[in-house]
Structures are given as C-alpha cells and as structure tokens.
Amino acid sequence: MPLSLIAAYLLIGILSFTVSLVFYGSIERYTVGNAEWISTKLDQMFIPLSQKTTFKILMLTPFILGLLFIVLWWPNVFMGLSFALLIIIISFKAPRPFIGILLKKRRMKVNLQLIDGLTLMSSALRSGLSLVQAVQLVVEEMPNPLSQEMNLILSEHRLGVAIEKAFLNFAKRMASEDIEMFVTAVVVLRETGGNLAETFDIIVYTIRERLKLENKISALTMQGVFQGTILIFAPFGLGAFMYLIDPEHMKPLFTTFPGLILILIGLVLLTVGGLMIKKIVTIRI
Numbered sequence: 001m002p003l004s005l006i007a008a009y010l011l012i013g014i015l016s017f018t019v020s021l022v023f024y025g026s027i028e029r030y031t032v033g034n035a036e037w038i039s040t041k042l043d044q045m046f047i048p049l050s051q052k053t054t055f056k057i058l059m060l061t062p063f064i065l066g067l068l069f070i071v072l073w074w075p076n077v078f079m080g081l082s083f084a085l086l087i088i089i090i091s092f093k094a095p096r097p098f099i100g101i102l103l104k105k106r107r108m109k110v111n112l113q114l115i116d117g118l119t120l121m122s123s124a125l126r127s128g129l130s131l132v133q134a135v136q137l138v139v140e141e142m143p144n145p146l147s148q149e150m151n152l153i154l155s156e157h158r159l160g161v162a163i164e165k166a167f168l169n170f171a172k173r174m175a176s177e178d179i180e181m182f183v184t185a186v187v188v189l190r191e192t193g194g195n196l197a198e199t200f201d202i203i204v205y206t207i208r209e210r211l212k213l214e215n216k217i218s219a220l221t222m223q224g225v226f227q228g229t230i231l232i233f234a235p236f237g238l239g240a241f242m243y244l245i246d247p248e249h250m251k252p253l254f255t256t257f258p259g260l261i262l263i264l265i266g267l268v269l270l271t272v273g274g275l276m277i278k279k280i281v282t283i284r285i
Helices: 003-044 051-073 077-093 095-126 131-141 146-158 163-174 177-192 196-245 247-255 257-281
Strands: none
Touching: 003 051, 003 077, 003 095, 051 077, 077 095, 095 131, 095 146, 095 163, 095 177, 095 196, 131 146, 146 163, 163 177, 177 196, 196 247, 196 257, 247 257
C-alpha cells in the first residue's frame, strides 16, 4: 500500500477522533435526554430497562454500526466513512421515533380492547359490583395491554391513591380521546352521582361508530397512500435495476461530486413529496 494512502487513512482517522472529542459533550447531553425519555416510555409499556442501560446502548450502538460499515467498504475509505456517518446519524435519531411508534401501537391496542373492557365493566356494575371490583374483573378477564393498565390503576389505588386520580393517571399515560372520554365520565359521575353502566354503554357505542367512520376513511385514502409509496420507491428500484444492467454507466452517480449532489437533491425532493402526500391523505376525525 502506498505511503501516501496510509498517511491519508491516518489523517482521516485522526480528524474523526478529534471531531468526536469536540462534539462528545453535545452527543452525551443529547443521549442522556434521549435515554431518560426512552426509559420512561418503556416503563409505560411495562418493559423494564434502566436509564443507565439505555444510555449505554444508545451511545455504543451507533459507533459499532459505523465501524462495521467502514470495515464492509474497506478499502474504499470515502464510501465507508460516508455510509458510517449516515448510519451513525440515523442510529442516534431513530430510537426515539421507533419507541414512539411502539407506544402508539400499544395505545391503539388499548383503545380497541377498551370496547370489550367497558362492556365487561358495564355488566359487572349492573350485577352489583363496585367500580374497583369491575376493574379487577377486567384485569382477570382481558388480555394485555389493557389488563396491565387496569392492574396499574388498582395498584395505585391500593397504595392510597384515590381511584379517580388513578384513572386520570391512566388517561395521561394513554393520551387518547376515547380514554379521556371514559375517564372524564368516571370522575364526573363519581363526584355527582349517576349510572356508570349506562354511560359506559353510550361510550362503547360512540367508540364503535367512530371506528366504523375511521375504517371507511382509511379505505378511501388507501389508494392515495399506495400511489404515494410507488412514487417514492420507484426511483430506488429503477436505479438498482439500471445499476445491475450497466454498473459502469451508473458509477459516476455515486463516485463523483455532481452525482452525489444529484442524489442529495433527489432525496430532498422525494422527502418533500412524501410529506405532501402524507398531509393530503391524513384526515383527522
């Protein structure tokens, strides 16, 4: 290997190490905040992972993946560093949205289970059980995650928290309009008096009708989502196909500065187009 190439590799390594030292403080502060948020959200999903362990995972994973990409692209240092930098940025940014998606799916599942849960509670109240006993019945009969959430309500109540406050904590964790409606009904009727069983039946009917409307709108917007997906991924498929047919013809796009600029412009335009399509097909009920 020529000495000039070795010197270039050493220089790149020294520069990378220097940049890492300069930005380490900012990276550490960002990761500490991320670890705290992720650990809290995982705890809400009943996934035990300490903040310290989360911090270690968030700090080590990006650099391990970056090093792996450098090794995979060796001896093409430029491409290796480019992909390593990209994967490091993605690894730092991706965990928070990913946990957000998991939390959203969990909340949606709780919402769907709430219909059966409220029906069960309504029947229990009509048979003469108290609200706390009705919640206990949901814990015993319903699957997770609703069972876990109701069990947490009971646990808080056993520790001395008022049942109304425990339900309000549940609504705060879920951040759902349906659950907010359910909890508001419980709190108001517990204070003023009223028939909880009948109110739960009305809430169940309301949630079912809203879900029917959501399904209809989802079916109508599915075509737009499909077309948008095709438009976004078609350039990547076409590029891969052309690269397989004539690699030499496509190489300048990845190995020259103008080619990389064109790729960057294309990615920006695809992102803007994707966001516009998402805004068009997203209808809030």
